Amino acid sequence: MxxxxxxxxxxxxxxxxxxxxxxxxxxxxxxxxxxxxxxxxxxxxxxxxxxxxxxxxxxxxxTIKQPTSTSRTKLxxxxxxxxxxxxxxxxxxNNGFCLLLPHKNTDSSHTHFxxxxxxxxxxxxxxxxxxxxxxxxxxxxxxxxxxxxxxxxxxxxxxxxxxxxxxxxxxxxxxxxxxxxxxxxxxxxxxxxxxxxxxxxxxxxxxxxxxxxxxxxxxxxxxxxxDCEICLLNKQLLEIDSVNKSIELKLNSSGCCFPVMDNVKLSDLTPTNFVDVLNYVVRSIRSFVKMLVRDMINAHWDIDAAVRAIDPSIGFAKLSYRCFAIESYVNREMFDGFNNDGDGDEGEDRFQWFNRFKKMKSLTALELMNENPKSAFGKFTRSKYMRLVHPKMEASLYGNLSQRKTLNTWQFPETVFFGAFMEMTRRVWVLRCLAAAIGKEVSVFQVKKGCRFSEVFMESVTDEVFTGDVRVAFTVVPGFKIGETVVQSQVYVPPA
Structure with a gap:
């Protein structure tokens, strides 16, 4: 059947x-x-x-009877x-080809078969x-x-x-x-x-x-x-990056620093005004850090190695948190000597500092440099660049030392990178003028590594939730004391 x-x-x-x-x-x-x-x-x-x-x-x-011990079935x-x-x-x-190899007793085996x-x-x-x-x-x-x-x-x-x-x-x-x-x-x-x-x-x-x-x-x-799609996307990325750089250059060349303080009088200054300007300074510093990291990536830098050079013992929960280490380094250099960078101008009274504050916040960094390259602000910008940007770093990122050579002649490079740097230093200088005009003693403090986290003096730069005994890894943005008022420092807390 x-x-x-x-x-x-x-x-x-x-x-x-x-x-x-x-x-x-x-x-x-x-x-x-x-x-x-x-x-x-x-x-x-x-x-x-x-x-x-x-x-x-x-x-x-x-039809041949099979042994009962066999258990194989079907095909x-x-x-x-x-x-x-x-x-x-x-x-x-082994290659899928039939090879006829001579063997002993071949004829007898075929005959038997x-x-x-x-x-x-x-x-x-x-x-x-x-x-x-x-x-x-x-x-x-x-x-x-x-x-x-x-x-x-x-x-x-x-x-x-x-x-x-x-x-x-x-x-x-x-x-x-x-x-x-x-x-x-x-x-x-x-x-x-x-x-x-x-x-x-x-x-x-x-x-x-x-x-x-x-x-x-x-x-x-x-x-x-x-691969073709990747090449096209890379080309689009370069075009967008170029547009972003031009926009950043325009933003860094904008005139007004903080328009809401145009009508503020000297007698009306409070620590709140200082905090407002400080936040604006921090935004400029973070914009500069992003540009610096982007230039490092374009120059094929090892970002992990750069972070380890700043502090080799820190671990990061996310790769995006690595920029906090670079931001910490920039802030440390920019706010170093915050109360002693007046170049002999410490004898000025509050009124003079306030007038300087109003003038500097209404002009661009390039206008200030062209007005007097060897002014206190010009010297401040030049010294901070020499400390922050190492010659090897500049040569690696941009292929030469032209920006440093231009600064040594008391001229200022007209590049996107240096434009962002000048805007950052201008805002730090404006904050210093406001601190001198506020009429109270202003001091900067850093939180040491390993200190216990305190919400009174610190705030975390991440959105992570912490419980228990939390220790600080490093300070990202320094804190300030204005008389009896404390402006919290921004710190990075490593994962538990």
């Missing part, structure tokens, strides 16, 4: 392919319309025959029972059927690879490759048709079964290699497309 079902299934399978070949011969356009449904149809027949019918078909032919059991040469073929070639087959027709028929099925499956695998090659040739479209792949599909269908005729005529043992099995295995491996090659070519095309 099982053999009849198998035979009917194969007849249906071969009838479908015969019908498709007739369509191809008589009406090629119609075949082109049905081509997308060809491979799913073949795959359905393949799985149906392989998983459901083949085990029963092979077991029905197995693997049948293949191992039928194929006595399968184990030896694995050592013949042929004698065994001649004496047992059922075993001979069983081995021939196994070889035929193996060849059928190998041909279907080749058809699958040919169809995949046809699909790959269509995206992107390549007319010559499409025709070649189309011919390959037709050739495989012709082979299946030939197998159908041989099966119907019961001519399935035209060659030795073990040779057919070896050739089928080679064909399977070749089909698999072709599938891998198609997949590899597809991935290479995708990689090239991604």
């Amino acid at each position: 099982i053999q009849k079902v198998v035979t009917l299934t194969l007849l249906l399978f071969f009838f479908v392919h015969l019908l498709l070949q007739l369509i191809l011969k008589n009406s090629p356009p119609l075949f082109t319309r049905f081509k997308p449904f060809l491979f799913p149809l073949l795959l359905f027949h393949f799985h149906f025959y392989h998983l459901l019918l083949l085990p029963h078909f092979c077991n029905s032919m197995d 693997s059991k049948t293949f191992h029972n039928i194929n006595p040469f399968k184990k030896s073929t694995k050592s013949l070639s 042929n004698k065994h087959l001649a004496e047992d027709p059922k075993t001979r028929h069983k081995a021939a059927m196994e070889a035929f099925i193996s060849k059928l499956f190998a041909t279907i695998s080749s058809l699958k690879a040919a169809y995949a090659e046809l699909q790959a040739a269509q995206f992107p479209y390549n007319g010559e490759a499409v025709q070649c792949a189309d011919q390959g599909v037709v050739d495989e269908l012709k082979i299946i048709s030939e197998l159908k005729r041989n099966f119907l005529k019961k001519q399935i043992d035209s060659s030795p079964p073990h040779v057919t099995l070896l050739l089928s295995e080679i064909q399977e491996q070749q089909s698999l290699m072709k599938m891998y090659e198609i997949t590899m070519n597809k991935m290479e095309r995708e990689i090239k497309a991604k």
Whole structure:
């Protein structure tokens, strides 16, 4: 009964392919319309025959009693029972090629095998059927690879490759048709079964290699497309970066520093005014730090190494927190000597400092420099640049020391980087003028590393929530004491 079902299934399978070949011969356009449904149809027949019918078909032919100790089932059991040469073929070639190597007693082994087959027709028929099925499956695998090659040739479209792949599909269908005729005529043992099995295995491996090659070519095309997209995005990034730098230059050249204090009188100054200007100074410093880090990245600096040079013992919960270490270094240099940078102007009274404050906050840094390059502010800017930007650092970032050489002649470079630096120093100088005009003693304090975190004197620069005994890693923005008023310092607290 099982053999009849198998035979009917194969007849249906071969009838479908015969019908498709007739369509191809008589009406090629119609075949082109049905081509997308060809491979799913073949795959359905393949799985149906392989998983459901083949085990029963092979077991029905197995009339030799098997030992009861064997536990292998289904297709693997049948293949191992039928194929006595399968184990030896694995050592013949590792590259998918059949190599005929001389062995001792080869003639005697073949003679024994042929004698065994001649004496047992059922075993001979069983081995021939196994070889035929193996060849059928190998041909279907080749058809699958040919169809995949046809699909790959269509995206992107390549007319010559499409025709070649189309011919390959037709050739495989012709082979299946030939197998159908041989099966119907019961001519399935035209060659030795073990040779057919070896050739089928080679064909399977070749089909698999072709599938891998198609997949590899597809991935290479995708990689090239991604590389082109990356190049385009990098170009857009450079354009945006250039626009941002020009905008920053315009912002740094803007005139008014803090317009809400235009109508403030000397008698109205409070610590709140100092905090407002301090926040504006901090924004300028952070803008400069971002520009500095961006220039470091463009110059292929190791940011981690730069941070370790500032403090090698600090760990950061996020990579973005590394900029706090660089900001700490800039703030430390800019606010160093905050109360002693007047260059002999400490004897001025509050009124003079307040007038200087109003003048400086209404002019740009470039205007102040052009007015008097050797003024107290000019000397302050020059000395801070020499301390903050090391010669090796300047040469590494910009390829030369032209900015430093220009400063040594008491002229000022008209670059985006130095423009941001001058604006930062101008705001620090404005804050110093306000501190001298406020009428109370103003002092700067830093929180030492390892101190316990106190909300009275400190605030964290991150949004992390801390519990328990929290220790400070370093000060980012220094704190200030204005008389009895405390302006909190901004500190970085490492992760627990």
